[in-house]
Amino acid sequence: MSSTYANAIDLTAGGFMLAGVMIVWRRELRSLVRLLAWQGAALAAFPFVEGIHQHDGALVAVGIAIASLRVGLLPWLLRRAVGAEAEDRRESTPLLNTTASLLVAGGLIVTAFAISRPLVSLDPSTATRAVPAALAVVLLGVFVMVSRRRAVSQAVGFLMVDNGIAATAFLTTAGVPLIVELGASLDVLFAVLILGVLTGQLRHTFGDTDLDQLTELRDL
């Protein structure tokens, strides 16, 4: 039982981080959104597994709620934003070339491993051993926001950061209260909606969602 639980947590953590790396790796916005949905599923799996392990119905419920939000609603919204993009603009052109950004990503992950070591050694349990992965995803999300041009990929990066934070919360404090998580998720939802609106506005103003275009606004 405990071994399968540990394996499940390890697997989830691995998938969680893997999805993060893949998001840095891929360019097409559609696959970014799909990967984000995967990551959401992995995130939802944390409280789910925990809940089953501790026979805690609330946690399982949280897991299901998160799954419906992160795998269902948010990707759907983002997919709509992508669909509105012109065909030739559906590749998020990163500011760094892929190889370089992959190197950066590797550095970030290793850093995350290194800095989260004391955290893990505080109380080395199965759940906390997965914290480095969650922290790595936070850093990766920030990096994506820094290095991508399109508004949608910005949103993806933002959601990665949130995923990472939520995962850290679940893993360190075995499950945050349901209401807190729901509140946080609501904020995220609003943020994404705003970003969606922003994207639409950008497209109307510039016929493009390249955020570099915003520099045009400076002198106005």
Added chain:
Amino acid sequence: MSTTVDVAPAPHTTPEVIAHPSRVGAAVLSGGLTAALGVAGISLGIAGLFHKVASVHIGWLVPLVGVQLNLDPLGGLFVTVTGAVAVPVGVYLVGYARHEHLPRLSLAVLPLFVAAMLLVPMAGSVTTFLLAWELMALASLALVLTHHRRAEVRTAGGLYAVLTQLGFAAILTGLLVASASSGADTFAGLAAHLDRMSPGTRSVVFVLTVIGFGSKAGLLPLHAWLPRAHPEAPSPVSALMSAAMVNAGIYGIVRFDAQLLGPGPRWWGLALMVVGGASAMYGVLQASVATDLKRLLAYSTTENMGLIVLALGAASLLSSVGARDLAAIALTAALLHVVGHAAFKSLAFLCAGAVLAFTGLRDLDQMGGLARRMPTTTVLFGIAALGACGLPLGAGFVSEWLLVQALIHAPRGGDSTLALAMPLAVGAVALTTGLGVAAMVKAFGLGFLARPRSEGAAKAREATPSMVIGMTLAASVCAVLAVAPVAVGPALRHVLDTLSGIAVPNTPRLGVMLRLPGAGSMSPALLAAALAVAVLAVIALAQWGARHRPEPATVPLWACGADTLTPRMQYTATSFAEPLQRVFDDVLRPDTDVEISHYAESRYLVEKVAYRAQFTDAIEERLYRPVVRGVLAWAGWVRRAHSGSVHLYLAYGALGLLFVLVAAR
């Protein structure tokens, strides 16, 4: 590629041209002397490896301290390696010098150079070591400047002189600090009074010596002389420098930083690993895009030295966390790689020399088709290349295997530095191996296979007997190391005994089957045998249905329907390396330009497209230029003090004297 260099001595395509008899005598004399020194070195070194050599003290030779010579197993190993390189070079030189008309001076200096290199590891005291070191440096400089009429040679010589003297200064300072603070001149004394040195002093000495020895071993960032000087020197000299002299740098690091000062704090090992890994990857990257054969080999030297230093660093790091058996594995890897590299690199340079002598070519873009015209040299270079790329059946395989084993078996879950350093090191070694193979395939495939791409290549002849004999000697050593590292097992064990400060001796067991202290074993000999059997089995299987086959036929190449393929339609070394250059654009920063010229009638008709890619050493560009500029500025500032008036100069002198007197009161 614009790294092409027209070679000063024109290739002698007519065998009748025989040099002046006295010159022949000089060549034979110099070659024989070198080979004899080599034999002496080997015998002396082997004696030293097994503690058979008493130490010698010659008081009258140098005032105050005298010359202290003693040979322990560590020195013995390096003396043996140098001797083993000198023997084939000496034999080879007989034919080469006659053919290439080496000037008498070089012929005279060459044995001296070998003697100096043999002396360095025998030195038993700081003074003796420094003397031998400087002698070696000056001799090699004289040899580099053999063809000093060519501008490239002069610039290379200048760069070499500056860097090697800077390195010497660093070593000098470091060793003087060491012997001053410990109050001892002999190495034994240093080791005995190590406690008199404060950790800070030891670290200072470490940094200074690593800088100095690193510059000699061609490590980043002081490697810039190596890819210039080694190609410009006559090939036997390149072989000696690239296979034996660089080892002196490694010897210095092992002797002083591992044995006498070590075991040091953790960051020593980390520093060595960083320098080594960076050198390995940078060297192999430059080698994989180089098109000048000797330049490629020189960069590969940087790569291999980097791997060795990486192994040394890993050993020191591992022993600092208490994994002394793994440290022993890493040390064995380093020492074995020193031996293997000496074998295959000397062979490679000798082959390159043969090619240069009988085709006048160094540029891979213009070679090709040598396999038909100089078959023996081709086979021998193939052996060298196999060793250089660290594949099974190669002389470099076992040492790289040991290195990786030491890296991946490091204690886990312990401290973060180890858990960060080891994976990165494994990645560096893996990437180095991969790119090294690409570089060596380029050197062999485009240099020796395919069809000749120039006059010189088409007119190639096989090397003269003595050259072939010399190369074959080196090749046989490569073969032995490739399949039977057991041959050097006992020697390495004795060396490890002298390094017991950082490593537990007697591990790993280099038998026919390589066994590690933990689980894990590998057998190059069995591997080779099994591969041979498998290939034979496949050939036998391929005979299935042979009786139904029509007669074998030799047909023209498939030219996509056209009648002929001209040699110009082949891939060149530049085009071969183009994808890799594209991948590593950010590191290499090549300046490439494509110029398209049109016909006069219409600019829609392209007459010719010229592609040029030039690789300047990025580090040299970015690191050296500013330094040089700074030095010049400083010199300009100093010049102000020079009015030219003698009285002023006398005043300076008087002031200086006064100051000294006051200070020394």
Added chain:
Amino acid sequence: MTAGGVFAAALQGVGVAAGAPFVVGGMRQVRARLEGRAGGGIGQPWRDLRKLLRKQVVTPNGTTVVFAFAPAVIAGSALLIAVAAPLFATGSPLDSSIDLFAVVGLLFIGTVALGLAGLDTGTAFGGMGASRGLTVAALVEPTIMLAVFALSIPAGSTNLAAIVSTTQHHPGQVVSPAGLLAFVALSIVIIAETGRLPVDNPSTHLELTMIHEAMVLEYAGPRLALVEWASGMRLTVLLSLLANLFLPWGIGGDHPGVAGVLVGAAALVIKVAILSTVLAAGEVFMAKLRLFRVPELLAGSFLLGLLAVTASYFFVPALGGST
């Protein structure tokens, strides 16, 4: 070295040698079915091989022994890996003398032999194929090493048998982050190494898009048969290694009996069948990647491999592997 081990090794050699063409044929068949075609049948590659072996041996002008013997070297190295690696059982007599590093080296020797053969012809396409093939290999082989080192670190040994048996006793390692990263990295580089989509299109006719095919354009008859057979064996061996390193269930032990070996063989056949079907089905949905985007793919997999090794140093699994 036991009788059972020898038997297993021999059977592995025969099985891979005979089964490789069927793996290729099966993958072609899956593709054909998904494209709505009937396909040539899973035995087609064998027919082609038998026919090629009965054709004339042609030697292009100006080629050397390298061109003549490269096919034998590729096939030989692949066959040797098939004999030494733990495919049906872990008790191969060669296992102690051919470890992981050596296996990667053998694969690399095959690639190098093919590249040299391509250069030896002195044709434009041969050189082009060699250049591209070696560039890909120079990035792929390090990734293979890293990915499998990540598995050998918990095992404390690079001998494949040790790795496999460790995974057998502690299945938890497979689902650890290191295992997951290593699996993805390894699958990508296997696709690249065996010249499948999206890296290389095995059924292309356009020389300018070729990697592997361009190197063998000059080969005909028996030598071509050897090359085709060898590439099939490389694919089979790599897929089997992928299967056994991560899902070693059913494989025979160090001292296998005949029954154990046969069970292991059956298990491996099933695993490889599933893997190759998935691979072929995936190819139907893929287009070939632009050649200069391929290094990005490989850089990504290299990074995953590196992360796998790092993770296996950091996450010491709760149970097992803490050797």
Added chain:
Amino acid sequence: MGWPRRIKRIGRIVESATGAPGPAVAAPTAVTGSLQIRHVDAGSCNGCEIEVSGAFGPVYDAERFGARLVASPRHADALLVTGVVTRNMAQPLRNTFDAVAQPKVVIAVGDCARNCGMFTDAYGVVGAVADVIPVDVTVPGCPPRPQDIIDSIRSVTDR
């Protein structure tokens, strides 16, 4: 997303094979059911090319009879020549024929390849394929139906 469903809906679109025609020539190397084909356009109007690509497409699927188009004549056992042999293509055609390893078969597809068809004694025409290289099998038609091409191939692969 939609692709798997589409594939499922389409299923097999290949036409069911008719009875095999008798062997026109003995299968080269006496191994039936395996024929690598190098296609040479000696000067065709590309009508035949369209039909050839049809024959190797999903509907007629020549691959199920062991035939495959290959990139190099070295890999081929048969040349599939279409069109009249023009002056510029005569030598390349000979070179291609010489590049194929023994034993080999030549299939001339279309009326032009058989007897110059409508291009008889036109400018720049050397002649039919048979005037340049030995032809074993011919396929009449301008252009021939894919089924005819398939039958000619099957008459060689004997499957």
